Amino acid sequence: MDKTGHRQIGIVVVMASLMIGSGVGRPARAFDITTDVPKESGRFDLFRFGFKAYQNGDKEKAVEAYRYAAEKGHTGSRWALANMYAYGDGVPENDYEAFKAYAEIVNHDVEPGSPDTGFYVNALLALAGYYQTGIAGTPVEVDLVQARQLYFQAASVFGSPEAQFRLARMILNGEGGAKNVRLAKKWLNLARKNGNVGAMAVFGDLVFNEGQPVLGLAYLTMAADRCAPGDCSWIRELQEKCFSVVDENDRRGAIALAQNMSTSNP
Template sequence: MRVSEILRSSFISAALAGCLAGGVEAAWAQDATITEKSGPWDVFKFGFSAYKSGHKDQAAQAYRDASEQGQIGATWKLARMYAEGDGVTQDDYEAYKFFSEIVSRDVEPGSSDERFVGDALAEMGRYVEEGIPGSPVQADPDAAFEYFQRAANYGSPIGQFEVGKMYLQRGESSPSKIRLAGRWLMLAAKNGHEGARAMLGNLLFQSGRVVDGLAMMTTALERAEPRDRPWIRSMQEEAFAVTEESTRRKAIARADELQDQQ
C-alpha cells in the first residue's frame, strides 16, 4: 500500500490517538499533510514523523515511496531498518540491495549526500567480507577492501577503520604498510571511531610506548559501541596481563586524563 493510499486511515488513527493521549500523536497527525502530488522530501518528512511516533510500518512505506522518487536519505533509512530489523523483518540481503542502490547513484565526494554513500559503501564492504547466507552475495575479501577504500574516500570512519585494519592484516612486517595502516586508523579515530583508537593504542603499546598505548585502549573501551567492546576488551586485557602493576596504574591515571580532555 503506497503512502497516498494510507493517508486517510493514518489521519483517522493518529487523530484518535491524539485525542486520547495528546502530545506526540497529535503533532504527527498535524504533520501528515502530504498528497499524491507531494515531492519526495515531503514524503520523507512524513515517514520521519511517523517513525518518531512509533508508526514504523507506515514510516517504512513512506521511505519506500520517497526512495522510489530519488530521495537518498529515505533509501538509507530503509536500508538501516532492514539491517537492524527496526520496524520491519530483519533481512540482510534486502538491506544490501538498498545500500547498493545508494552506491549506484552519481554522488561525488564532498556533496551533501556523501555521508549516505560512505556509510552504504562501508556496510556493503561488511556484507561482502563475510557474505550473506542464502543470497547471491558471496564472501570476497578483495571486493570488501575495495568497498572500504571507496567508503574511506567518502569520509566514512568505518571505511577508514576497515582499510587501516586490512593494511595491518596484510602488512605483516612491511613498515610502509604499517605506517599506511596507522594513517587510516588515526583518521578514523579523529572522526570518532573507537575501534580505530584501540588499534592505535595497541600499535603504541607494541612500539614501546606502553603507558600511552594502554591508556588509549582503556579510553576506547569505555566509549566503544557494544559490538566492538568484546575484541577491544580482549586486546586491552592481554596487554595489561604482561605489564607491571606500577605501569598499569600510570596507564589508568593517563586514561582518566584523556577522558577528562574529551
C-alpha cells in the first residue's frame, strides 16, 4: 500500500477510540495472556484477549486471537488484522492480505452510528487508497472510479472528514470522474468545517487563486498552525508560495484574520 499521505495510526490508539460497543468496554473475566489463546471462547472474549496481548507486546498471540475472533464474525478483529498486515506490525507486511481483510469488513453493511461504524469507515478509506495505487503482483489494479465511489460513500453516508477531503482532491484533479472545481470546493469546505486541516489548506489555496488573497492566506495560515507533522511540509509550502506573491498589507491582514477566525472557531 502506498502510505504516502495516508497517516499511519498506531493500532492501540485507534483501537481504543473504536472500542465502544465492540465488547472491550464490557465487564469481562480477567485473561492471563501468558497462557495459550482460548480459541473456544466467544468472539468478544477473543478480541479482548488479543487486544490485551497486543498492548503487552505479544503480537503473535494477538494475531492468533484476532484470527479466531474474526472467523467468528468479529469486525474489530478483522480490522486489527488488516492493519497489522498493512503496516507489517507483528506479521510480515502484506498489502493483499490487508486488502482482503478490509474488503471482508466492507462486504457486511453497517448502519451509521452502529458499534462497527468506525471499523467500517476505516476499511472504506483503506480500500479506496488501495484502489488509487493498486497492489503490484496481485489482482488489485488501479481503479480510480472505484476509489472515488468508496470515498463518496464514506464522505456522504458516514460524514468522514478524511473521506470528504480525499474525495474533494480526486474531484479537483478529475480522477475517477469529471473534474469539477465547484463541487470539490464544497467538499473541501465541509471537510474543513469538520476539522480536516488538509482540506482547510487546499480550500485556502483555491480561495486565494480565485482572487481573495487575504481570506485564502488566512485559511492557509490556520492550517499551517494546526497541521500534524506528516502534513506540515506540503501545507507550509502552499502557504509560503502564496505569501511570496502578495504585499505586506495582505500578509498582515491575513495573519490578523487567521487569529480572529481561530478565536471564534478554535
